[in-house]
Amino acid sequence: MTEIPEHLLKRSKEARGAKSDSPEPAEAKSEAAPVDQKVEPVAQEEKVEAPPKPEASYVSSANKRKKIPWWAASTLLFLPLWAYVYVGTLERPPEEAEGILAVGEQVYAARCASCHGANGGGGSGPALNDGELLLVFPSVASQMDWVIKGSDMYGIGNPYGDPAVGRIVGGGMPGWGDVLTAEELIGVILYERSNHGDSEEDAVFAEALEHAIEDGSLMLPGYFDPMTGSIEDLDLLLSPVAEHSE
Numbered sequence: 371m372t373e374i375p376e377h378l379l380k381r382s383k384e385a386r387g388a389k390s391d392s393p394e395p396a397e398a399k400s401e402a403a404p405v406d407q408k409v410e411p412v413a414q415e416e417k418v419e420a421p422p423k424p425e426a427s428y429v430s431s432a433n434k435r436k437k438i439p440w441w442a443a444s445t446l447l448f449l450p451l452w453a454y455v456y457v458g459t460l461e462r463p464p465e466e467a468e469g470i471l472a473v474g475e476q477v478y479a480a481r482c483a484s485c486h487g488a489n490g491g492g493g494s495g496p497a498l499n500d501g502e503l504l505l506v507f508p509s510v511a512s513q514m515d516w517v518i519k520g521s522d523m524y525g526i527g528n529p530y531g532d533p534a535v536g537r538i539v540g541g542g543m544p545g546w547g548d549v550l551t552a553e554e555l556i557g558v559i560l561y562e563r564s565n566h567g568d569s570e571e572d573a574v575f576a577e578a579l580e581h582a583i584e585d586g587s588l589m590l591p592g593y594f595d596p597m598t599g600s601i602e603d604l605d606l607l608l609s610p611v612a613e614h615s616e
């Protein structure tokens with residue numbers, strides 16, 4: 371049997387209902403009731419609408435005012451554009467969060483490239499891609515400590531990095547501990563080491579770090595405190611990562 375569409379069934383039911391109205395008084399009663407009920411809600415609606423009638427002064431003055439001043443109208447014209455741009459900025463973070471190295475790459479471009487060169491070739495800051503980076507900083511923690519603190523906290527004339535390489539603080543490297551989040555800071559360092567330093571080991575480390583964060587064995591602070599931190603502390607903090615790189 372072919373199925374009869376719902377709306378047709380409904381229509382024929384209504385038609386039947388209209389015809390069989392008169393013979394059965396019971397149905398007439400039951401139809402009368404809904405009519406009464408229908409009236410009530412209308413009355414209620416009117417009651418609900420009634421209160422605003424005594425207008426508050428701010429309402430009446432708002433009503434007297436011209437609806438949209440010409441200058442606001444021109445601003446409103448750009449509202450869709452603004453919304454579009456704003457939505458764009460909201461959508462960007464998930465892209466950034468693709469991985470710790472992607473975070474690091476973006477931090478490098480925004481914060482470090484101006485002095486160290488777009489590709490780490492150097493500028494007012496030393497080159498990072500001359501093959502010395504991993505010698506100056508044999509461990510991730512040692513490079514982190516330097517970047518967290520910068521020239522001023524190490525003190526001009528003092529050594530930094532592995533003493534065997536003989537780097538002496540000449541000044542000009544900002545401290546980043548208060549500026550970058552812990553994730554951004556580790557990210558940019560692992561990016562420099564794996565990219566400029568060409569270290570495969572640090573690319574693996576970056577992946578292991580992500581796993582350690584995901585499974586909760588590594589808990590990063592919001593920021594690294596430049597005043598209280600040390601290379602030993604950082605080594606300890608990162609120790610769970612080693613278990614993930616095997």
Ligand code: HEC
Nearest residue numbers: 481482485494495496506517521538539540541542543558
């Ligand atoms: C205002 C310029 C400037 C900016 C911006 C800058 N640096 Fe530096 N950086 C320097 C200078 C100058 C030195 C050398 C410091 C010294 O001798 O005291 C340096 C040194 C370094 C070193 C040591 C390199 C070596 O081989 O000795 C690293 C690593 C480093 N910076 C990382 C970074 C990172 C990461 C950023 C971004 C978060 C950054 N720098 C941003 C100027 C800058």
